[in-house]
Amino acid sequence: MKIKINDIPKDGMELSESQDAGALDLARDDLRFVSPISISAFITRDKDEAYVRLTAKGKLEITCARCLSPYSIDFKRDFDLSYDLKGKTSLDLTEDIRQEIILEYPLKPLCRQDCKGLCQVCGKNLNEGSCGHKPDTLKWNGIER
Numbered sequence: 001m002k003i004k005i006n007d008i009p010k011d012g013m014e015l016s017e018s019q020d021a022g023a024l025d026l027a028r029d030d031l032r033f034v035s036p037i038s039i040s041a042f043i044t045r046d047k048d049e050a051y052v053r054l055t056a057k058g059k060l061e062i063t064c065a066r067c068l069s070p071y072s073i074d075f076k077r078d079f080d081l082s083y084d085l086k087g088k089t090s091l092d093l094t095e096d097i098r099q100e101i102i103l104e105y106p107l108k109p110l111c112r113q114d115c116k117g118l119c120q121v122c123g124k125n126l127n128e129g130s131c132g133h134k135p136d137t138l139k140w141n142g143i144e145r
């Protein structure tokens, strides 16, 4: 998202655009956007400073850290940026938007709060039912992981 500083009117302006997630280089090993990211911004200017209020929206596909199943969420975050305009004629927000979005990624994504994960013996997804293996018994046998 690029803005010409002279285009910013006194009362501020709204801008919106749709960004290709691939072009923004937003994928992480365990998550990626499966939709374009829609970005809307309201930009105001005060002498040598610009303030930007942004909303980024899109659909994220995530791999659960426990059961390794994919799930998707609607990503939506608001954030504020400010810029010093001295000596500049235009602003490029792209890299800042990219970093703000990445900062909002979950550190340890879970498909649900109580995700039971995978059985350490047979690898079955325990959210789909029990396989009969008991993790506690394994600890007593010293096969703990």
Ligand SMILES: [Zn+2]
Residues within 6 Å of the ligand: 064, 065, 066, 067, 068, 069, 110, 111, 112, 115, 116, 117
């Ligand atoms: Zn899970």
Ligand SMILES: [Zn+2]
Residues within 6 Å of the ligand: 119, 120, 121, 122, 123, 124, 131, 132, 133
């Ligand atoms: Zn099992």
